[in-house]
Ligand SMILES: [Zn+2]
């Protein structure tokens with residue numbers, strides 16, 4: 001079977017995605033996907049990161065909108081209810097309460113900020129520090145996120161490379177240690193194909209880079225392939241070639257989610 005799921009889609013509520021929600025689903029139907037889901041950026045308290053997410057008051061409406069689409073497309077394609085949750089140190093009680101309020105099918109956990117004030121981006125533009133200064137704190141937060149059990153899927157694993165600062169040999173151990181921690185926690189990692197459309201990257205590649213996906217496979221980490229679409233035409237981006245790559249590298253199954261339970265389908 002080809003890749004059948006795409007779980008990482010945004011909506012205009014986050015203020016940096018476009019298109020009616022139906023257009024994402026219609027695009028997925030056209031591509032032959034069977035199970036898809038929205039996972040928009042979650043609200044945070046006190047206006048943290050407010051420019052790239054819905055407000056707390058909008059969360060009910062988001063959930064209801066996705067559930068309505070699920071009902072509308074039943075029998076054609078399964079539309080799942082997801083959320084991309086920012087992992088911010090110290091906000092665990094807030095996030096736990098937020099997750100408990102709705103019937104999520106899955107939660108993608110991402111680190112977009114390196115500090116509790118959500119000011120320092122995980123992929124700062126014009127970054128002038130060293131690779132350890134960027135990847136050290138970032139990977140530490142990813143390990144905390146995995147250990148927290150708050151999420152089902154780790155989002156865009158090596159996204160700091162988007163800053164132009166690539167991990168060096170010095171980061172290799174830290175990255176391996178982090179993948180081991182994720183394997184230990186039993187969390188799924190997404191192969192996020194949005195990297196293929198990010199011009200900041202030196203050559204087209206997903207998050208994580210394919211050599212890191214090989215490490216994840218060797219560690220037995222469950223994988224999913226997601227487009228991180230912020231526009232309908234980005235749905236399923238490069239899935240055909242990622243599918244071929246996964247088969248060549250011995251991947252035989254991908255994770256799927258419902259009601260925060262993980263299952264697998266054969267590739
Ligand atoms: Zn986004």
Ligand SMILES: [Zn+2]
Pocket residue numbers: 084110112155156
């Ligand atoms: Zn993200």
